Amino acid sequence: MESGIFFSDYAKDMTLRRTPAQKIRLALAIVFAVAVPWFASNYQLTLLNQIGIAAIGAIGLNILVGFTGQISLGQGAFMAVGAYTSGLLAKNMGIPFWVAVPIASFVTAGVGAFFGIPSLRLKGLYLAIATLAAQQIIQWVITHWDFVTGGVDALVIPAPTLFGMRVNGEFRFYWIILFCLVLTIIFTVNIFRSKVGRAFIAIRDQDIAAEVMGVNLFQYKLLAFATSSFFVGMAGALTAHYRTIISWERFTIETSILYLAMIIIGGLGSVSGSVYGAAFMVLLPALLNNFGRAMHGTIPAFDQIIPFLQQGMFGIVIILFLILEPEGLVKIWRNIKDYFRLWPFSY
Amino acid sequence: MKRFSLLIVLLLIVLVAATACGGGGATSDTGPIKIGGIFDFSGPTSGPGTPYGQGIQAYVEWKNANGGIAGRQVDLISQDYAYKVSTAEQLYSQYVGEGIVAFQGWGTGDTEALRGKIADDKIPFMSASYSINLAKIDEAPYNFLVGTTYSDQMVIALQWIKDQGGKKVAILHHDSPFGQSPVPDGEAYAKANGIETLTIAMPGGATDLTPELSQVESFGAEYIIIQNVASPAALAVRNAKDLGMTAQFVCLNWCADESLVELAGDAAEGVVGTLPFTPPSVDVPGDDDVRAFVASKGEDLNKLGLHYTQGWVTMEVMAAGIEKVIKDGKPVTGENIRAALETISNFDTGGVTAPITFTPQSHRGNKALKLFQVQNGKWEAISDYIESSIE
Numbered sequence: 123m124e125s126g127i128f129f130s131d132y133a134k135d136m137t138l139r140r141t142p143a144q145k146i147r148l149a150l151a152i153v154f155a156v157a158v159p160w161f162a163s164n165y166q167l168t169l170l171n172q173i174g175i176a177a178i179g180a181i182g183l184n185i186l187v188g189f190t191g192q193i194s195l196g197q198g199a200f201m202a203v204g205a206y207t208s209g210l211l212a213k214n215m216g217i218p219f220w221v222a223v224p225i226a227s228f229v230t231a232g233v234g235a236f237f238g239i240p241s242l243r244l245k246g247l248y249l250a251i252a253t254l255a256a257q258q259i260i261q262w263v264i265t266h267w268d269f270v271t272g273g274v275d276a277l278v279i280p281a282p283t284l285f286g287m288r289v290n291g292e293f294r295f296y297w298i299i300l301f302c303l304v305l306t307i308i309f310t311v312n313i314f315r316s317k318v319g320r321a322f323i324a325i326r327d328q329d330i331a332a333e334v335m336g337v338n339l340f341q342y343k344l345l346a347f348a349t350s351s352f353f354v355g356m357a358g359a360l361t362a363h364y365r366t367i368i369s370w371e372r373f374t375i376e377t378s379i380l381y382l383a384m385i386i387i388g389g390l391g392s393v394s395g396s397v398y399g400a401a402f403m404v405l406l407p408a409l410l411n412n413f414g415r416a417m418h419g420t421i422p423a424f425d426q427i428i429p430f431l432q433q434g435m436f437g438i439v440i441i442l443f444l445i446l447e448p449e450g451l452v453k454i455w456r457n458i459k460d461y462f463r464l465w466p467f468s469y
Numbered sequence: 470m471k472r473f474s475l476l477i478v479l480l481l482i483v484l485v486a487a488t489a490c491g492g493g494g495a496t497s498d499t500g501p502i503k504i505g506g507i508f509d510f511s512g513p514t515s516g517p518g519t520p521y522g523q524g525i526q527a528y529v530e531w532k533n534a535n536g537g538i539a540g541r542q543v544d545l546i547s548q549d550y551a552y553k554v555s556t557a558e559q560l561y562s563q564y565v566g567e568g569i570v571a572f573q574g575w576g577t578g579d580t581e582a583l584r585g586k587i588a589d590d591k592i593p594f595m596s597a598s599y600s601i602n603l604a605k606i607d608e609a610p611y612n613f614l615v616g617t618t619y620s621d622q623m624v625i626a627l628q629w630i631k632d633q634g635g636k637k638v639a640i641l642h643h644d645s646p647f648g649q650s651p652v653p654d655g656e657a658y659a660k661a662n663g664i665e666t667l668t669i670a671m672p673g674g675a676t677d678l679t680p681e682l683s684q685v686e687s688f689g690a691e692y693i694i695i696q697n698v699a700s701p702a703a704l705a706v707r708n709a710k711d712l713g714m715t716a717q718f719v720c721l722n723w724c725a726d727e728s729l730v731e732l733a734g735d736a737a738e739g740v741v742g743t744l745p746f747t748p749p750s751v752d753v754p755g756d757d758d759v760r761a762f763v764a765s766k767g768e769d770l771n772k773l774g775l776h777y778t779q780g781w782v783t784m785e786v787m788a789a790g791i792e793k794v795i796k797d798g799k800p801v802t803g804e805n806i807r808a809a810l811e812t813i814s815n816f817d818t819g820g821v822t823a824p825i826t827f828t829p830q831s832h833r834g835n836k837a838l839k840l841f842q843v844q845n846g847k848w849e850a851i852s853d854y855i856e857s858s859i860e
Contacts, residue, residue: 168562172555265644275646276581278608290589292562365558366585369646371578372554408559411548429511429549 167292174299176400180384182353188390190346191326196253198377199260204230204355205362209279219282226359234351276369389450398451505564506547506573517776524780539795577647587611591803600650604833617745621857623651639690643697644670696721703732710736727774748775748848755819
């Protein structure tokens with residue numbers, strides 16, 4: 123019978139997987155990720171791929187919002203920077219996608235850092251408005267810089283190839299997304315065991331105290347914007363190659379808000395929470411759609427209002443979350459684990 | 470524990486339901502023909518999207534009640550997607566897994582996003598997005614356009630203006646792929662024909678277009694062409710009346726409908742529209758079936774409006790392609806439907822549209838339409854078919 127998890131040295135305290143149960147769960151997750159595409163239908167793979175891309179973007183946003191405490195409404199635009207950079211490199215210069223995606227991520231990191239400059243002076247709502255400006259400016263540039271981006275027309279990108287094989291279809295692209303997601307998770311989990319990560323968290327908790335302790339605010343805030351945008355750009359670039367056709371309409375302010383909702387529901391300041399939040403926000407509309415379909419025809423008078431019920435449900439579930447568990451899915455998961463670990467004496 | 474047990478249950482339902490669906494077999498030789506559809510019943514474009522989707526559903530119901538397509542029933546698997554591209558992608562992929570052989574889309578967003586996938590999956594696709602880009606066979610080999618393209622509409626409007634002796638034209642457009650689509654073709658035509666143009670993007674969500682219209686007035690425009698949806702167009706028409714402007718308005722198809730008349734009231738009087746689909750206020754033989762069908766449901770086609778007929782006819786053209794495949798004794802696959810559609814020549818929609826022709830070189834259904842004008846609150850035809858000069 124244990125009453126908690128305790129360590130007798132710092133090395134153990136710093137390990138990522140501390141208990142046997144955690145190691146088993148990680149192993150199960152790996153087996154699941156590798157095995158599932160062989161059994162899943164195309165539709166299920168579409169959902170998984172959408173979740174994967176959303177998770178990378180949500181982790182990126184969480185680095186900025188959840189860990190560093192800097193709010194951003196420019197998520198959609200930063201994804202667009204990644205998507206268009208990667209897409210244009212592949213289309214116009216014939217650069218293979220596995221080179222174009224990292225380049226696009228770095229470009230987005232630069233753009234993100236640039237638009238992060240106001241964060242030195244602005245906080246909270248004011249910073250939100252400044253990043254909203256970034257969203258609008260980038261969107262305007264994409265739709266009006268016809269010469270480079272093709273303006274408002276959709277950008278058609280050649281299907282990616284890897285080792286001479288055309289990577290089209292859900293199954294093949296699943297592996298690419300999985301690879302990028304795993305890299306993102308490993309990097310992010312580890313960054314918060316380092317000096318940089320601790321500086322981010324110090325800024326979030328109390329920026330004046332952080333500065334007094336020797337954290338260079340300007341440098342670390344920009345670094346947070348750059349790191350965050352790097353992954354957001356990667357998510358955008360993957361979207362471009364996955365869909366092989368993109369238009370600016372995919373990256374509007376609505377996208378920014380959707381991603382904020384993901385990390386709030388999943389859990390602010392948590393890597394696994396970002397993944398749960400992404401999965402939730404992709405699966406919920408799919409579930410509501412399937413529910414609507416199942417209901418179709420059962421009560422004829424009901425048919426007309428099903429679409430509106432779906433929209434309403436979406437809002438209700440989010441509100442329920444905020445009221446019942448503001449710390450998000452990750453906290454719910456932790457509660458479940460604690461409940462079973464400490465059972466039957468759960469307090 | 471109780472606090473979150475509810476949420477756990479919710480989550481489990483999400484996971485189970487989302488993974489349980491999907492799968493299913495392909496269309497067999499005798500069973501129903503599966504066609505996918507996504508409509509906007511609850512999103513930002515649900516105004517015209519609802520009657521359009523209902524028109525498609527109604528055609529399928531009517532056809533099935535009358536023996537189906539060459540004796541085979543049609544199973545239209547369709548849902549509301551609220552104009553969300555990611556939902557459109559999910560539904561599309563789900564329906565393909567269930568063995569659909571053709572697809573009915575709706576807006577610019579979903580049509581553009583899916584055009585690569587449908588080419589890979591070989592699924593013929595029709596939607597209410599009439600951008601001329603979709604007519605490029607090499608880029609969009611499975612998209613078919615039943616309506617006259619926006620570019621053709623624009624050029625037809627300018628041809629008419631030229632015949633009226635117009636020299637100065639303002640083009641107001643929605644600032645989006647949909648809105649900008651016909652602008653370059655229109656400007657090129659105007660330049661070649663000695664018409665001066667002023668192009669202005671209409672700001673989204675505007676509640677007052679007086680600044681833009683003042684610009685148009687000082688330019689001295691005799692005609693104003695609008696490529697936008699009905700509510701901003703109605704706003705422009707009303708503002709212009711308040712300013713005492715006398716310029717003639719010409720609306721392309723998405724702003725020329727019944728809701729423009731409803732929203733702009735008296736100010737809409739005299740507005741000209743380039744309408745690929747004849748509104749129900751004008752009686753044509755092609756409307757007989759749809760009129761009888763909605764009457765049997767206790768509804769009035771004039772109230773449902775022209776977007777209802779638009780959906781009906783779009784589905785009718787798709788059904789014509791499928792019928793040909795069955796009559797030729799070939800299996801009903803996306804590839805065969807595409808080939809059959811490409812043999813459709815001068816398909817008569819009974820006066821609802823100009824005759825529809827598809828060839829392997831062109832999926833532009835037609836290049837001609839009639840001009841209509843609001844007279845006493847109703848759209849009335851004011852011209853015969855005018856053909857666009859774009860090749």
